[in-house]
Amino acid sequence: MQISTSSTVDQVGIEERAAALSKRSIKKQTKIEGIKLAISMIDLTTLEGKDSPGKVQALCQKAIHPLEGNSSVPSVAAVCVYPNMVSVAKKALKGTNVKVASVATGFPSGLTPLPIKIEETKRVVEMGADEVDMVIDRGAFLAGEYQKVSDEIAQVKEACGKSHLKVILETGELETYDNVRKASFLAMQAGADFIKTSTGKAAVNATLPVTLVMLEAIRDYWYQTGKMVGMKPAGGIRTSKQALQYLVVVKETLGDRWLSNDWFRFGASTLTNDLLMQLTKEATGRYQSLDYFTID
Amino acid sequence: MRAEILKTYKLFINGQFPRSESGRYFQIPNPKTKKPLANVSQASRKDLRDAVQAARKALPGWSSKTAYNRGQILYRMAEVLESRKPEFIDEISKMTGNPKKAEKEVLTAIDRLVWYAGWSDKYQQILGTVNPVALPYFNFTLPEPQGVVGILVADELSLIPLVSKLAPAMVAGNTLVMIASEKFPLSAITFAEVIATSDVPAGVVNILTGFKNELIPHLAKHMDVNAVNYTGTDQALVKLLQEEGSANVKRIIAHPEPKGEAWLDNQKAQSPYWINSFVEMKTTWHPIGV
Incomplete structure (x- = not known):
């Protein structure tokens, strides 16, 4: 199978552009608006072996009211959990706008047989997941078995029904930007609603250049087909400054219509507190301490 | 004839020597010629x-080191300072124009570091207590570090006010953000070179030079x-510290003494009770058999 990506990636150019876009100074009211937007785009995530219903419930409370006692801070976009925690999260988020996302398809490696991946996807959707974060089989992708990867995505998409499908490329394992672009097109052509950088479990997670490569793929795919696809960088985005840099890159690559949580998400957990600390700093003029923000 | 290479005095943050992110600097004058002596980061x-x-x-790393290890590191600072004596005496003389006093100051600083190094595993024993209670509990009080401590270094002399506060604060397990003397900042930054080469972990001591009026409110x-630890008698400043510090219930310690030459006096400027200014007391009720 050939993947039509229309062009290859200029590595130096991408890294330079990402570096140039990350130098913008964003202050005062713009910063406050940017931070609030970033909060509304977070997929508040807990994907640890030691996750418990209690922890997920606490996380859901934080998702609904990120800053207790301050209603001007928006809810986050979604809570992202392992399949066994979907029903707990669903119950805790009932009656709110916060969505439940579940990882599936043998997360984080994706090395389980296809029928099990499909079964897992169906089950999390039945349990109430509004969004499914699947992983691609990187081994197959790197071996050039594009058809296999594409078929898997298409079948998982079918199993999702009305739930949104985010396809994790795990860019840290794809070696080159050209592969990232190829995998992005492959996922979009197979029906992904979102493409997502990484699981958060690899040595290298989301970076600004990789995100830029994927955003440009989304843009080119949109030009070709008219179909909008969302983007979710995940892992390694911990500071408000980084989050604002990502928003700048989105704005400059895809424009305003992607600047909403329908089309852009941050997969993160610690980022939330940094955003809240910066927001409080702007409001009070005091540099903040983690002592006064909830641990998650 | 070669051109003298002048030192760039930078800040000391996280074990490194960055320039101010603002790119600003100020000059301090030679007291005799009134010409600029050096550029200092603002x-x-x-x-x-x-x-x-x-x-x-x-x-977390510094406060959980053993008392013995903290003592070793303070002693190491004294060793390194000893080996750089002439340089410090020369530099302080340039700022103050008084070589004789400069020597006394450096020697006192070295001895003071050794003195506090010795207290590292002893202050707990004199500041801590076992308290009599009329219940079946073993009740005891122990000093713990305050945490991140801001130290406003007095504007008198040059090196000794800094070392006299740094040593008790460090030995108690705190990590420090010091605002150096505005008048005599050079030896503070040269002393940072001593810290950087004495096994003090990065971030345990941070030294900023600049204008106090600008930095203290933040x-x-x-x-x-x-x-925040302040030595001096500026009541308006103490009021500011207390009012602004109340938001997170900061411990504000303000000592009017010592002043001037008293910094060099071991009776007036070093004491285990100076360590007491850098600790919080924790009392534990431990049940015992009835």
Whole structure:
């Protein structure tokens, strides 16, 4: 199978552009608006072996009211959990706008047989997941078995029904930007609603250049087909400054219509507190301490 | 004839020597010629923020080191300072124009570091107590570090006010953000070179040079600073520290003494009770058999 990506990636150019876009100074009211937007785009995530219903419930409370006692801070976009925690999260988020996302398809490696991946996807959707974060089989992708990867995505998409499908490329394992672009097109052509950088479990997670490569793929795919696809960088985005840099890159690559949580998400957990600390700093003029923000 | 290579005095944050992020600097004059003696970095509130961040990060590691190890590291600082005596005497003389006093100051600083190094595993024993209670409990009180401590170094003499506060604060397990003397900042930054080469983990001591009026309000307001230590009699400043510090219940310690030459007097400027100014007391009720 050939993947039509229309062009290859200029590595130096991408890294330079990402570096140039990350130098913008964003202050005062713009910063406050940017931070609030970033909060509304977070997929508040807990994907640890030691996750418990209690922890997920606490996380859901934080998702609904990120800053207790301050209603001007928006809810986050979604809570992202392992399949066994979907029903707990669903119950805790009932009656709110916060969505439940579940990882599936043998997360984080994706090395389980296809029928099990499909079964897992169906089950999390039945349990109430509004969004499914699947992983691609990187081994197959790197071996050039594009058809296999594409078929898997298409079948998982079918199993999702009305739930949104985010396809994790795990860019840290794809070696080159050209592969990232190829995998992005492959996922979009197979029906992904979102493409997502990484699981958060690899040595290298989301970076600004990789995100830029994927955003440009989304843009080119949109030009070709008219179909909008969302983007979710995940892992390694911990500071408000980084989050604002990502928003700048989105704005400059895809424009305003992607600047909403329908089309852009941050997969993160610690980022939330940094955003809240910066927001409080702007409001009070005091540099903040983690002592006064909830641990998650 | 070669051109003398002049030292760039930079800040000391997280074990490194960055320039101020603001790019600013100020000059201090030679007291005799009134010509500029050196350029000094003028720290901004963002440098202060970075320093506090570094100190916070270094706190768990430093406060959990054994008392013995903290003592060793303070002693190491004394060793390194001893080996650089002439350089310090020369530098202080240039700032103050008084070589004789400069020598006394450096020697006192070395001895004071050794003195506090010795206290590292002893102050707990004299500051801590076992308290009599009329219940079946073993009740005891132990000193613990305050945490991230801001220290406003007095503007008198040059090296000794800095060392006299740094040593008790460090030995008690705190991490420090020091605002150096505005008049005599050079030896503070040269002393940072001693710290950087004495096995002191990065971030345990951070030293900023600059204008106090600009930096102190941000230090006082900072929610992640646990205590501020000030020596002097400026009541308006103490009021500012207390008011702004109240938001996170900062411990504000203000000592009117020592002043001037008294910094060199071991009776007046070193005491285990100076360590007491850098600790919080924790009392534990431990049940015992009835």
